[in-house]
Amino acid sequence: MALLDFFKQRKSNSASIAKERLQILVAHDRRGGGPSYLPQLQRDLLKVIRKYVAIDNDAVSVSVEQDGAHEILELNIVLPD
């Protein structure tokens, strides 16, 4: 069944990548990108952190989520190993 396995492996290729990318993107789009200051906040955070650690542009993500009556500002900073 090695041949079958080979095809099964292929099955998880591009379509599942597409789905995963879309789910993230659509969730982001639906939040409308959050308040207008978010992109600037993200750039400022990058600048501050870079004073201490070298990180990539995508290492800092900022988002606002609505949770009932209050909003949650979520900061996600990935430091290099």
Place this chain on the structure above:
Amino acid sequence: MARIIVVTSGKGGVGKTTTSAAFAMGLAERGFKTVVIDFDVGLRNLDLIMGCERRVVFDFVNVIQGDANVGQALIKDKRNPNLFVLPASQTRDKDALTIDGVGKVLEELGRDFEYIICDSPAGIERGATLAMYFADDAIVVTNPEVSSVRDSDRMIGILSSKSRRAEQNLEGIREHLLVTRYSPERVQRGEMLALEDVQEILSLDLIGVIPESPSVLNSSNAGVPVILDRDSSAGQAYNDMVARYLGEDLPHRFLTVEKKGLLGRLFGG
């Protein structure tokens, strides 16, 4: 009162005009007096797909600007007496469509017709927003492909916020998902988003799945709505979609790979 249905997608080339033509013809065939309007001012194409391009005298913008009345601009379909086409203008004036002008034309058409299909242009500019503004129902046309799905999601957001129904706090536009150019073979090979994936992401009521079919191009070449190609899978799928829109409960077809017989396999059927 006529029911106004917008056929929209955000992304271009996914099958809005093909769908508008097929859907309008399907409603007309069931006896409903139907008009289909091309909102793509500057790039009109519905007339070509409907096969009436040589009979355009006046257009939508002429009517809005008072240069012609609705009756002069409507083109009667030669195949079905219930079906009329209101062509877009080829003017490059982007501001030719106004909300008041469109509202008045729709109101007038609403007195004579049972269904008004608005064929939206791609994008989110004026033509597209006006095509959806007065809608009661929306058909969101989506290809199982990342950019089309994303754009459809954006359009769903716009539909629920920037319409007459939203502004007047009425019941929202009824939105339906139509997946077009679906290829079960490619889904099986993992090369194409599966129907369930598209539905899961957009979470919209599924009104139909139109399989990838050579008949769509053949029909547009000839200026015949593909729903009239009754032997084709695409024509039959559009027919099912019209029936579902009218309340029939039909199972979706053409979702799985057709099993080939031994001969088919040997000769690549």
